[in-house]
Amino acid sequence: MSAETEPRDRLALLFPGQGNLRPGIGQRLLAEVPWAGERLRQLSEAAGTDLVELLCEAPLCEEPVTGHLAMAAYGLVAFEHLRRDREERPAIMAGHSLGEITALVCAGMLGPEEGLRLARVRGECMAEATRDTSGAMLALVGASLERLREIFADWRGSDPDASVWEVNLNGPQQLVVAGEREALADLQAFLDGRDVRSMPLKTAGAFHTPLMAEAAACLARAAADLSFGEPSIPLVSSMNGRMLTSHRGMEVHLALQMASPVQWLETMRCLQRAQVTRVIEVGPPGGPLTRLARDLGGWRISGLFEK
Structure with missing residues (x-):
């Protein structure tokens, strides 16, 4: 195939939230990327914790603070690995839930320390916000999203x-709902006998x-003190599946995103319209x-540690 007819490589980087959180998630990162440990130690002061220990040794749980720091730090170092070691040049990026903060840092809208x-x-x-509530989340699968x-x-x-509300419209056959535990138990009873499976999520x-x-108002107050720059890499918001076109009002955007459903299917459709040809989950x-x-x-689909 000639250079003129060879398809253009349009890479999208996808930054996860806490959906892939598990103990020891950083062990392979440190094994594959020789400088990752030193970079994590540099970022530890901003994080307020030892990130190497958090990612490799600590028994991670679903507690929001450690989960947020672990996934954000992993994403920041993994992104640097893709740019520095693999010389990847993403055409566009998106982040799921918490991953949107990691993505906006990698797009140049905030520094890594500020992002952490x-x-x-x-x-x-x-x-x-969860201290005095009995909230939980439930994934529904087994039928089309519409059904x-x-x-x-x-x-x-x-x-x-x-x-109980819809919170993650993730794909063509997955819907996540969330709310009070007692109400979710009623929903599960309602689903008995139907061709739909429900799976409680560890949150x-x-x-x-x-x-x-x-919690959203709390985040808005903190974000209002930050200076956001314009994105150097196009970024799609998972709150609505649309391009983030300006750094203005980011404190409002991040607060709304925190209390609004994740429109991940719409986000992926936006990437399709942008003619993405390859994706990497960071x-x-x-x-x-x-x-x-x-x-x-x-x-x-390319892997993070492909040679």
Whole structure:
């Protein structure tokens, strides 16, 4: 194939939230990237914790602060690895939930240290918001997204005051809902006998719901003190699947994103319209964003540690 007819490589980088959080996630990163340990130690002061220990030795749990710091730090170092060692040049980027903060740092809108501090504050705000609530999250699978939404709407129609909401529209066959645990138990009972499976997620609260309103306001106050720059790499927001076109009002945007559903399917469709030909999940291998990208198809999937 000649250079004139060879398809252009349009790479999208996908930054995960806490969906791939597990103990020891940094061990392979340190094994594959010789300078990663030193870089994590440099970032540890801004994070307020030993990031090498957090990523490689600490028994990570779903507690928001440690989870936020672990995934954000991993993403920042993994991005530097892709640019520095692999010479990857992304055409566009997107982040799922917390991953949007990592993505905006990698797009040049904030410095790495500021981004880690903001991730910590986001986790602290969420931890405070979940302290006195009984929130949880539930993944619904086994049918098309449209059918899953219909079934959920039928249940909501029978109990319109139930404190449960759609929170992640992740892919063509996955819907995540969140809310009060008692109401989620009622939903699971409603689903019995239907061709839909429900899977409780290991989270500390009902994230991306109105129950996060106080946490969102807390994050907005912290973000208002930061100076955001214009993105040097195009960035799609997972709040609405649209391009972030300006750095103005980012404190409002981040607060809204924290308490609004993650529109990941729309985000991926935006990447399709941008003619993306290849994707890399900038997180631990085998993550959920890789699986969702594979379900959609239409692009090549590269691994973070490919030679």
